[in-house]
Amino acid sequence: MTRGLPSDGPKAQGQAVATAPPRTRPSHRVAVVIADVLILDLDGVVYIGPDAVPHAIDALNTLAGQGIRLTAATNNASRPAPEVGDHLRRLGLRIADDDVMTSAQAAAAHLAAILPAGSSVLAIGGPGVSIALTEHGLIPLRASADLAAASAAADAADALLMGYGPQVAWFDLAAGQWAIDRGKPWVATNMDPTVPQPYGRAPGNGALVGLLQRSTGRDPVVIGKPQPTLFRAIEQRTGAARPLVIGDRLDTDVDGARAAGMRSVFVLTGVQSIHDLADRDPATWPDFIAQDLRALLGPIVTLERDAAGTARAADANVLTDAVIRIHAGLPVGPVTLPEAALPLIDLAPLRRDTVSP
Numbered sequence: 001m002t003r004g005l006p007s008d009g010p011k012a013q014g015q016a017v018a019t020a021p022p023r024t025r026p027s028h029r030v031a032v033v034i035a036d037v038l039i040l041d042l043d044g045v046v047y048i049g050p051d052a053v054p055h056a057i058d059a060l061n062t063l064a065g066q067g068i069r070l071t072a073a074t075n076n077a078s079r080p081a082p083e084v085g086d087h088l089r090r091l092g093l094r095i096a097d098d099d100v101m102t103s104a105q106a107a108a109a110h111l112a113a114i115l116p117a118g119s120s121v122l123a124i125g126g127p128g129v130s131i132a133l134t135e136h137g138l139i140p141l142r143a144s145a146d147l148a149a150a151s152a153a154a155d156a157a158d159a160l161l162m163g164y165g166p167q168v169a170w171f172d173l174a175a176g177q178w179a180i181d182r183g184k185p186w187v188a189t190n191m192d193p194t195v196p197q198p199y200g201r202a203p204g205n206g207a208l209v210g211l212l213q214r215s216t217g218r219d220p221v222v223i224g225k226p227q228p229t230l231f232r233a234i235e236q237r238t239g240a241a242r243p244l245v246i247g248d249r250l251d252t253d254v255d256g257a258r259a260a261g262m263r264s265v266f267v268l269t270g271v272q273s274i275h276d277l278a279d280r281d282p283a284t285w286p287d288f289i290a291q292d293l294r295a296l297l298g299p300i301v302t303l304e305r306d307a308a309g310t311a312r313a314a315d316a317n318v319l320t321d322a323v324i325r326i327h328a329g330l331p332v333g334p335v336t337l338p339e340a341a342l343p344l345i346d347l348a349p350l351r352r353d354t355v356s357p
């Protein structure tokens, strides 16, 4: 795949520009300016359950056509990377299996680094967990629906790896508890409390890990986002100069991007909403907000205070208004955008204002 700017790269000249403050910076094909590699979260960004998020596939394929490499970093450990890649390609996305990385792969790599080759690992989660262990030279053990067999699996295991899978049953959790109580290292692929499903959000791996934290009084080593492991592995693999993380969760995707020193887009098609920003220190806000992934094809709208100290927003744009309203203490003024629909909102100036008044 190609990387870097296309020969007819983005140009700002000749476009309509707002005639009054605030300083908006409209530019087409902006994503090419701010990214050479997109690192996509998947659940809530590209798909929800089996179905594509509206507009996501077309927008991403357009970006791929502009020379941006598409990669994926998912905390969802339930399926192996090639199966995730098949799902994405069935939805129409142009992405290679090697550009899909799961938290199960990163967690298995971690265990392979701390255990002798051929060690046994109790695997709690979907097939993606067991397959990742096998790929890294470890032997996955599964608990069966039998107390004695579950206890034997806990005894035989050298460690426990826990990742999301809708197949997880009480016997798996009981075997996990025994492995932990018997002092085996405990690794979790991720701690997402929820996973988006077509009928609403459902308990994620973090919720199941929380159950064992409560019953054992212990905590696992966590590998997935917001740890920077997945993002750094993709950066290394692709040689990205301007990686841009796109996610629907602040506590995993956005925090993970910041931990990896990367910029992030918070897209509002998944489990969190713009109101979740209100609970956070603005210093931890994402760099950009997008209503959906079409925003990556439109202008960037940078919100700044003008000379009078007023941060202005597009009065016709609900999203932009909401960003301002939850930013306590900032008066709101109107502005006319050259393209009011679906801008990519650049939050960095407001963040700076708050951190260094």
Ligand SMILES: [Mg+2]
Residues within 6 Å of the ligand: 041, 042, 043, 044, 045, 247, 248, 249, 270
């Ligand atoms: Mg997500």
